[in-house]
Amino acid sequence: MTGTNSEIYIEARKVRKVFQNTVALDDVDFEVRKGEVHAIVGENGAGKSTLMKILSGVHQMTSGELVIGGERAAIASVADSQRYGISIIYQELSNFPKLSVTENIFMGRQIRSKAGVVNFAAMASAVREMLQEYEIDINPRARLDNLTVAEKQFVEIIKAVSVYGTKVVIMDEPTSSLTRIDIEKLYKIIENLKKHDVSVIFISHHLEEVFEIADRVTVFRDGRNVACIERKDFDEDELIALMLGHSIHKFEKRRIDRREVIFEIRNLSIKNRIEDFSIKLYKGEVLGIAGLTGSGKDELIKSLFNLWPARTKDLYLKGEQIAIRSPIDALEKGIVYLPEERKTQALFPEMPVYLNILAIWLFHCVKRAGADKRTELREAEALIEKLGVKTSSPRIPITSLSGGNQQKAIIARLLAVGPEIMILNDPTRGIDVGSKDEIYRLIRQLAENGTSIVLVSSEMEEICYIADRAVVLSKGVVRGEFSDEDVNMGNILPCAIRSDKRGVGA
Amino acid sequence: MRPLQFIRSQTQLVILVVVFLICAAVVPEFLNERTVLNILKTVATSGIVAIGLSVVVIGGNLDLSVGSVFSLMCVVSVKMQNTSPWLGLIVPIVLAVGVGALNGFLVTRFRLNSIIVTLGTMSVWAGAALLYSPTIMTVPGTFYEKISNSAFLGIPTYVYVFFAAAIVLQVVLFKTKFGRSLFFQGVNPEAAEIAGINKNRSTILSMVICSICVAIGAILQTSRVGSGYPISGVGLEFSALTAVLLGGVSIAGGKGSALRTVIGVLMLQVILTGMILMDIKHDWQSIVKGALILVALTLDAWQQRAAARNPGGLAA
Numbered sequence: 001m002t003g004t005n006s007e008i009y010i011e012a013r014k015v016r017k018v019f020q021n022t023v024a025l026d027d028v029d030f031e032v033r034k035g036e037v038h039a040i041v042g043e044n045g046a047g048k049s050t051l052m053k054i055l056s057g058v059h060q061m062t063s064g065e066l067v068i069g070g071e072r073a074a075i076a077s078v079a080d081s082q083r084y085g086i087s088i089i090y091q092e093l094s095n096f097p098k099l100s101v102t103e104n105i106f107m108g109r110q111i112r113s114k115a116g117v118v119n120f121a122a123m124a125s126a127v128r129e130m131l132q133e134y135e136i137d138i139n140p141r142a143r144l145d146n147l148t149v150a151e152k153q154f155v156e157i158i159k160a161v162s163v164y165g166t167k168v169v170i171m172d173e174p175t176s177s178l179t180r181i182d183i184e185k186l187y188k189i190i191e192n193l194k195k196h197d198v199s200v201i202f203i204s205h206h207l208e209e210v211f212e213i214a215d216r217v218t219v220f221r222d223g224r225n226v227a228c229i230e231r232k233d234f235d236e237d238e239l240i241a242l243m244l245g246h247s248i249h250k251f252e253k254r255r256i257d258r259r260e261v262i263f264e265i266r267n268l269s270i271k272n273r274i275e276d277f278s279i280k281l282y283k284g285e286v287l288g289i290a291g292l293t294g295s296g297k298d299e300l301i302k303s304l305f306n307l308w309p310a311r312t313k314d315l316y317l318k319g320e321q322i323a324i325r326s327p328i329d330a331l332e333k334g335i336v337y338l339p340e341e342r343k344t345q346a347l348f349p350e351m352p353v354y355l356n357i358l359a360i361w362l363f364h365c366v367k368r369a370g371a372d373k374r375t376e377l378r379e380a381e382a383l384i385e386k387l388g389v390k391t392s393s394p395r396i397p398i399t400s401l402s403g404g405n406q407q408k409a410i411i412a413r414l415l416a417v418g419p420e421i422m423i424l425n426d427p428t429r430g431i432d433v434g435s436k437d438e439i440y441r442l443i444r445q446l447a448e449n450g451t452s453i454v455l456v457s458s459e460m461e462e463i464c465y466i467a468d469r470a471v472v473l474s475k476g477v478v479r480g481e482f483s484d485e486d487v488n489m490g491n492i493l494p495c496a497i498r499s500d501k502r503g504v505g506a
Numbered sequence: 507m508r509p510l511q512f513i514r515s516q517t518q519l520v521i522l523v524v525v526f527l528i529c530a531a532v533v534p535e536f537l538n539e540r541t542v543l544n545i546l547k548t549v550a551t552s553g554i555v556a557i558g559l560s561v562v563v564i565g566g567n568l569d570l571s572v573g574s575v576f577s578l579m580c581v582v583s584v585k586m587q588n589t590s591p592w593l594g595l596i597v598p599i600v601l602a603v604g605v606g607a608l609n610g611f612l613v614t615r616f617r618l619n620s621i622i623v624t625l626g627t628m629s630v631w632a633g634a635a636l637l638y639s640p641t642i643m644t645v646p647g648t649f650y651e652k653i654s655n656s657a658f659l660g661i662p663t664y665v666y667v668f669f670a671a672a673i674v675l676q677v678v679l680f681k682t683k684f685g686r687s688l689f690f691q692g693v694n695p696e697a698a699e700i701a702g703i704n705k706n707r708s709t710i711l712s713m714v715i716c717s718i719c720v721a722i723g724a725i726l727q728t729s730r731v732g733s734g735y736p737i738s739g740v741g742l743e744f745s746a747l748t749a750v751l752l753g754g755v756s757i758a759g760g761k762g763s764a765l766r767t768v769i770g771v772l773m774l775q776v777i778l779t780g781m782i783l784m785d786i787k788h789d790w791q792s793i794v795k796g797a798l799i800l801v802a803l804t805l806d807a808w809q810q811r812a813a814a815r816n817p818g819g820l821a822a
Binding site: 305307326327328330331337339344345346347348349350351355359360362363364368413 | 681682683686687689690693694696697698699700701702703704760761
C-alpha cells in the first residue's frame with residue numbers, strides 16, 4: 001500500500017471505560033497514523049465499538065487520555081469529535097431520503113449566494129468535483145432513496161471528508177450489506193482517502209477484507225488491545241488465535257441421542273439472502289445457527305414464520321409436511337419464537353410484568369381470556385419463580401426491570417405454552433453476564449427435558465457453549481456443520497469470518 | 507385499594523367532578539334536574555359513537571369515518587322507516603357491519619394506516635349520504651316516537667341504551683380474548699404479531715364494533731329529533747375523539763376503557779352545557795372543542811414521555 005506516512009494523528013493512552021459493573025475497555029492504548037487504513041478485529045463485545053463510540057463522542061471514557069494532532073484532546077460530544085476531524089459512518093445512515101445527493105451533502109452547510117438564497121448550481125458543481133476526485137460514479141441530482149446502500153455510504157463518506165474536513169473516517173462493518181462489486185468500489189474510495197492523507201478505521205469481522213485493505217490491524221479481546229500487527233506480518237491463523245485468546249473454556253459436551261427427527265427444513269431459499277438451506281432438528285437437541293450480521297441468519301429464521309418472504313421452503317414436523325403462514329400457525333404446532341430485538345419485537349412496554357409473561361398464554365392456552373385475575377397472577381408468578389425473574393411485583397411495568405430480567409420474562413412467555421420446539425434468536429443480546437449464564441443453563445435444562453431448541457446467534461462463543469450441533473452461515477451459504485466436540489471456536493470462527501468470493505448476492 | 511391511590515388512578519373522574527362543581531358554582535340553574543337530564547340526553551347518541559371509537563383507538567387504530575357513517579345511517583334509517591319500522595332498525599346495523607369490515611379489510615389486507623383509510627371512507631360515505639337523501643327527511647311513523655318517548659324512572663330509554671352499550675363494551679374489552687388482544691396490539695403491534703395475536707382479526711372486529719355503535723347512535727338520534735339529516739354527523743368524529751381522549755384513552759393505543767370514555771363524554775358535555783348556560787356565544791363552542799382536543803393530546807403525549815423516562819414511576 002502506498003501513501004502511508006508514519007506521523008501519528010490520534011493517540012489514545014490507557015483508555016478505560018466502565019459501564020455500571022462491567023469493564024468494557026481496560027487501559028487500552030491505540031493509535032492511528034495519518035493516511036493509514038487501520039483495521040480493528042475482535043469478537044462481539046471485545047470493546048471495538050466502545051472505543052469507536054468514545055472517539056466519536058457518543059460515550060465518554062472513564063479514564064485515560066487522548067492526543068489528537070499532537071495536542072491533548074477532550075471529546076465530550078459528537079460535535080467535539082467532528083471538530084477534531086473524526087467522523088463515523090453509520091450502518092443505519094442518518095440522511096434525508098427524499099432529497100438529492102447534493103442537498104444531503106450540503107445539509108446544514110448550504111452554499112448561499114449574496115442575496116442569501118441557496119445556490120444550487122454552485123453546490124451541484126462542487127459535489128460533481130468531489131465525486132470525481134474520489135472516483136465515485138453517482139449522479140449529484142439523484143434522490144437519495146434511489147441509491148443503493150453502498151452508494152448512500154459513499155455519499156456519507158464524501159460529506160464527511162469534503163464538507164466537514166474529516167481527517168479520520170470510522171467505518172463500522174461497512175461491507176456487511178454490500179455486494180462484492182460494491183466492496184471493490186469502497187476499496188477504491190478508501191485508496192483515494194489515503195491519497196488525501198485521510199485515515200480510515202475499518203472495523204470488520206471478515207479477515208479477508210482486512211488483509212485486502214488494511215495497513216495495520218489491531219486485535220481486541222475482552223476489552224484489551226492484545227496486538228497491533230503491521231501489514232507485512234499479517235497471518236490469518238495467528239490473528240484468529242489472538243482473537244480467541246485463552247478466554248475460551250473447554251465446555252463439557254453431552255452425548256445426545258440423534259434418532260428422532262422432530263423438525264426439518266428443506267430447500268429454503270430467500271432472494272439475495274439464503275441459498276438452498278436444509279437442516280434437521282433432533283428431539284432434545286440444541287442446534288446452533290451461527291452467523292455474523294449480514295450472514296442471512298435473521299432472514300432465515302423470520303422466513304420460517306412467514307415474517308420474511310421465502311422463495312422456496314418445505315417444512316416437516318415429525319415427518320409430516322406442514323405449512324406455517326404466521327406465528328399463530330407455528331404456535332398451534334408447538335413452535336415458539338424469541339425475536340432478536342427485545343424492545344421492538346417482544347416487549348409490551350407499559351404493561352405489567354405478568355401480562356407480558358401471559359401474552360401468549362392468554363390467547364392460546366385458556367378457553368376464555370376473561371379468567372379471573374388471580375388465576376392469571378398465579379400462572380405468571382409460577383413462571384417468574386421458575387425462571388428467576390427478579391421483580392418486586394408481577395404488577396409493575398416490564399420496563400422497570402433490567403434487560404436480563406426482561407429477557408427472562410419473555411422466555412417465560414414462551415414456556416407458558418409448553419412448547420416442543422423453541423427458536424431463539426440472539427437470546428442473550430445486550431444482557432448482563434449473570435442473566436446470560438442463567439439463560440444458558442435454562443436452555444440446557446429444557447433440552448435435557450426433551451424440548452428441541454434452535455439457537456441463532458452472532459456470538460460464536462455462545463454457540464460453542466451450549467449447542468450440541470452447529471451450522472455456520474456466511475453470506476447466505478452454509479460454511480460448515482459441526483457436532484458434539486467439534487462445536488468449538490477453532491472450527492466455527494474461521495467458517496464465519498473467512499469470507500471468500502462465494503455467497504449469495506456476491 | 508386505598509382512597510388516595512384510587513383518586514390518583516382516576517384522574518379523569520376527578521377532573522369531571524371538579525368541572526361539574528365549578529359549573530354548578532358559577533351557574534345556579536346548572537344543578538337542576540332539567541339540566542342534568544339534558545346533558546344525559548345529549549350525550550347518549552354521540553356518546554355511543556365515542557365508546558365505539560374508543561375500542562378502535564385502544565387497538566392502536568383510528569376511525570375518522572364515524573361522522574359520515576353517522577350521517578349515512580341517519581338517512582338510511584329514516585328511509586327504511588317508509589317500508590317497515592323494523593327495517594329502519596335492522597338495515598343500518600347490517601350496513602354498519604359492512605362499512606366497518608371494509609375499513610378493517612383495507613387496513614389489514616394492504617397494511618395501510620387507519621387514519622388515511624378512514625379519511626378516504628369518510629369522504630365516500632359523506633357523499634353517499636347526500637346522494638341518498640339530499641334533504642332533510644322527517645320520520646313518518648310513530649315507531650320512533652315510541653323509542654324516544656319511552657322512559658324509565660323519568661329518564662329516556664335511549665340514555666339507558668348508552669350506558670348499557672358502555673357496560674357491554676367494557677366487558678368485551680376486559681373479559682374476552684378479542685378485547686384483551688386489542689391492548690397488546692395497541693401497545694406494540696409488531697410484538698403482538700410475533701406473539702401470535704391475531705391482529706388482523708382484532709382490527710377488523712374493532713372497526714365493525716365501532717360502526718355498529720355509530721349505527722345505533724344514528725338510530726337513537728333520528729328517533730330523538732324525529733328526522734334524518736344527511737349532514738347530521740359532520741364534525742362528530744372530532745367531538746367523539748375529543749371525548750375519547752378526555753377520558754384518558756391514549757391516542758397511541760393500548761390504554762383506556764369504555765367506562766373511561768363515558769367519563770370523557772360527560773366531561774365534554776358538562777363543559778359545553780356550562781358554556782351555554784353562561785351565555786357564551788355559540789361560536790366559541792368550536793374553539794373550546796378544538797382547545798380541549800389539543801389539551802388532551804398534549805397531556806397524553808406528556809404522560810407517554812414521562813412513562814418512557816421513568817418506567818417504574820407509573821403504576822400499572
